[in-house]
Amino acid sequence: MSGAEVIVQVIAHEGVEVMFGYSGGAILPVYDAVFRYNAEHARADGSEPIPLVVPANEQGAGFMAAGYARASGKVGVAIVTSGPGATNMVTPVRDSMADSIPLVVICGQVGTAAIGSDAFQEAPISNIMGACAKHVFLVTDATQLEATVRTAFTLARSGRPGPVVVDVPKDVQNAALSFRGAGELALNGYRARLRAVEQATLSDADCVALFAALMQAERPLIYAGGGVIAADAAQALRAFVDAFGLPVTTTLMGLGGFDSTDPLALHLLGMHGTAYANYAVEDCDFVLALGARFDDRVAGVPGKFAPRAKFIAQVDIDPAEIGKVKSVDWHHVGPLKRALERLTAYGRAHELRPQLGAWHAHVAELKRVHAMNYDRASALIQPYAVIEAINRHAQGRAIVSTGVGQHQMWAAQYFDFRAPRHWLTSGSMGTMGFGLPAAIGAQFAQRDKLVIDIDGDASIRMNIGELETVTTYGLPLKIVVLNNVGDGMVRQWQKLYFKGRFAASDKSLHKKDFVLAARADGFDWARRLERNDALESTIADFLAFDGPAFLEVMIDPDAGVYPMVGPGASYAQMITGDFIASRAMPVAPEATTTHMF
Amino acid sequence: MNHTLSILLQNEAGALVRVAGLFAARGYNIDTLTVAATHDPAVSRLTLSLQCDDDALGQILQQTRKLVDVLQVAHPANALAA
Numbered sequence: 296m297s298g299a300e301v302i303v304q305v306i307a308h309e310g311v312e313v314m315f316g317y318s319g320g321a322i323l324p325v326y327d328a329v330f331r332y333n334a335e336h337a338r339a340d341g342s343e344p345i346p347l348v349v350p351a352n353e354q355g356a357g358f359m360a361a362g363y364a365r366a367s368g369k370v371g372v373a374i375v376t377s378g379p380g381a382t383n384m385v386t387p388v389r390d391s392m393a394d395s396i397p398l399v400v401i402c403g404q405v406g407t408a409a410i411g412s413d414a415f416q417e418a419p420i421s422n423i424m425g426a427c428a429k430h431v432f433l434v435t436d437a438t439q440l441e442a443t444v445r446t447a448f449t450l451a452r453s454g455r456p457g458p459v460v461v462d463v464p465k466d467v468q469n470a471a472l473s474f475r476g477a478g479e480l481a482l483n484g485y486r487a488r489l490r491a492v493e494q495a496t497l498s499d500a501d502c503v504a505l506f507a508a509l510m511q512a513e514r515p516l517i518y519a520g521g522g523v524i525a526a527d528a529a530q531a532l533r534a535f536v537d538a539f540g541l542p543v544t545t546t547l548m549g550l551g552g553f554d555s556t557d558p559l560a561l562h563l564l565g566m567h568g569t570a571y572a573n574y575a576v577e578d579c580d581f582v583l584a585l586g587a588r589f590d591d592r593v594a595g596v597p598g599k600f601a602p603r604a605k606f607i608a609q610v611d612i613d614p615a616e617i618g619k620v621k622s623v624d625w626h627h628v629g630p631l632k633r634a635l636e637r638l639t640a641y642g643r644a645h646e647l648r649p650q651l652g653a654w655h656a657h658v659a660e661l662k663r664v665h666a667m668n669y670d671r672a673s674a675l676i677q678p679y680a681v682i683e684a685i686n687r688h689a690q691g692r693a694i695v696s697t698g699v700g701q702h703q704m705w706a707a708q709y710f711d712f713r714a715p716r717h718w719l720t721s722g723s724m725g726t727m728g729f730g731l732p733a734a735i736g737a738q739f740a741q742r743d744k745l746v747i748d749i750d751g752d753a754s755i756r757m758n759i760g761e762l763e764t765v766t767t768y769g770l771p772l773k774i775v776v777l778n779n780v781g782d783g784m785v786r787q788w789q790k791l792y793f794k795g796r797f798a799a800s801d802k803s804l805h806k807k808d809f810v811l812a813a814r815a816d817g818f819d820w821a822r823r824l825e826r827n828d829a830l831e832s833t834i835a836d837f838l839a840f841d842g843p844a845f846l847e848v849m850i851d852p853d854a855g856v857y858p859m860v861g862p863g864a865s866y867a868q869m870i871t872g873d874f875i876a877s878r879a880m881p882v883a884p885e886a887t888t889t890h891m892f
Numbered sequence: 893m894n895h896t897l898s899i900l901l902q903n904e905a906g907a908l909v910r911v912a913g914l915f916a917a918r919g920y921n922i923d924t925l926t927v928a929a930t931h932d933p934a935v936s937r938l939t940l941s942l943q944c945d946d947d948a949l950g951q952i953l954q955q956t957r958k959l960v961d962v963l964q965v966a967h968p969a970n971a972l973a974a
């Protein structure tokens with residue numbers, strides 16, 4: 296078997312159903328092996344067992360693989376050529392690292408003899424990717440290829456998941472090898488640490504300590520992050536909440552980890568969190584952080600985060616996250632699902648039931664008084680109303696991806712999220728251009744689901760070439776562009792912190808006709824919505840269309856994202872805008888330049 | 893404050909770069925660095941020293957332990973060694 300065939304064989308053994316990638320000289324042997332594998336193993340209906348989806352740009356392939364991984368929980372696979380193919384993959388690899396998304400990326404590399412010679416399409420991928428992936432292998436010994444590719448899958452999905460890059464020189468792809476069918480690299484250090492974390496259990500003493508604090512608390516709160524989703528712990532969280540009654544607020548990455556329509560759900564917290572979630576964080580006296588890392592969009596000022604909390608507990612799979620930002624009173628490093636199941640069983644067995652009636656009433660009152668709201672009387676189309684209208688159809692059951700900016704925050708705030716893996720967003724890196732390719736990847740993972748990309752007019756431009764990918768593969772994707780004629784989020788910061796000098800964030804001179812662009816790429820349903828009174832009927836028609844559909848909505852260009860906890864501000868200083876009730880007189884934002892971001 | 897760390901590393905191409913890169917990316921300058929063979933040819937021992945707040949030391953040790961080719965990280969002068 297050739298090295299290239301070995302790679303495809305391992306990928307098939309790993310159960311991969313679809314791959315994403317773009318061809319080129321240094322990866323041709325692998326592409327040929329994929330072609331032959333699919334021809335030889337064609338299904339009865341003629342379909343390919345491992346279709347290879349081709350994007351317009353490798354960045355698209357990377358985000359498709361990431362969207363596939365986010366929507367399915369499986370490892371996303373991308374295959375690209377050396378040099379520019381591999382460097383185009385850097386952004387999705389870094390994005391996936393920052394959001395803990397499992398990927399395996401196979402890159403072609405120039406032949407081993409040419410490495411270091413500034414060969415055609417050579418780039419130092421192990422150096423570049425080593426700085427931003429979970430791990431990178433440069434395979435120089437062909438006999439290690441099979442074990443290396445198999446190990447890449449184990450690394451990507453184990454512990455805290457992440458992207459793993461395998462750089463394969465062309466001569467290694469062409470080497471004659473025998474396929475063993477089993478065996479991985481030793482990686483003694485990684486595996487020993489992984490074993491320790493995976494086997495960690497909560498002792499009785501740990502449970503006693505946590506419940507002692509919980510039973511004394513009057514206003515305990517769960518702060519749930521993306522770890523709940525990565526660890527498949529949503530059901531265990533549900534059971535824990537049913538047993539002990541703690542309200543739950545989720546991070547951007549945690550949306551879907553707890554049913555947002557539940558009375559105890561406080562939805563999003565942080566910089567653009569709901570006012571009621573942020574006030575609950577201000578008021579709580581106990582925090583249980585689950586797979587959440589107190590990042591700067593949540594705890595912008597760590598010392599002022601949850602200022603009344605007498606006890607902070609943290610569970611995470613990554614020991615480096617414990618106390619990284621905020622020191623905690625109790626912690627556990629281990630699999631979240633098992634930890635929650637153990638705590639629930641312990642608390643139930645000891646009949647521990649916090650008496651939280653007053654706190655529940657307080658939370659309900661916060662949700663009522665400080666509900667999300669906007670200018671419902673405006674003649675201009677309000678973006679919030681667009682999301683609400685889509686939400687009435689989707690009801691928390693659609694998969695939603697986004698670009699980055701205001702539209703992303705509106706989607707996070709105004710959609711319901713009822714189950715994990717329905718919300719795909721570039722949380723930590725905040726990469727514009729994520730939405731469209733991620734939605735494509737998600738549709739490959741969930742063929743029968745409604746998948747909606749809520750995008751911005753600037754974000755979608757970044758990977759607009761992937762519009763054609765949607766129609767090439769006949770995906771019934773629904774794409775919404777909330778067009779505010781510019782980089783709305785940038786404008787919002789310029790309004791607040793740069794005296795309204797809109798440097799390079801206005802796109803009123805841009806000429807693109809998005810509807811024509813979509814039509815040119817084969818969208819039969821492509822429309823522009825410009826009038827409020829057509830909103831409901833247009834959305835209904837759009838979502839009912841049986842096939843790819845593209846909707847551009849001309850929204851109020853001045854619509855802002857509220858609430859907002861400005862950089863360097865505490866939750867108590869949150870600005871809630873004109874339509875959401877604030878608890879305190881908001882402090883006027885500093886109109887001076889800021890070093891915060 | 894000056895700290896000396898002792899790291900056991902798989903002797904593989906790129907492993908040293910990843911350790912050095914981690915420190916650089918997190919804002920630390922490595923003052924001294926020695927790489928030596930061990931009795932196991934697959935393992936090398938890295939001894940490095942850097943200036944780092946005592947408070948921040950635990951975090952950089954934990955981050956170093958996340959590198960896949962790192963076998964062990966110790967801080968011989970300090971109880972943080974593990």
Ligand SMILES: Cc1ncc(C[n+]2csc(CCOP(=O)(O)OP(=O)(O)O)c2C)c(N)n1
Pocket residue numbers: 698699700701702703725726727728750751752753754755777779781782783784785
């Ligand atoms: C690749 C990339 N470049 C730049 C930024 C900085 N940035 C954040 S939001 C934003 C504006 C996004 O505009 P649009 O997609 O139209 O969304 P809107 O805020 O208008 O809803 C920019 C430029 C980024 N997040 N990603």
Ligand SMILES: [Mg+2]
Pocket residue numbers: 700751752753777778779780781782783
């Ligand atoms: Mg915009």
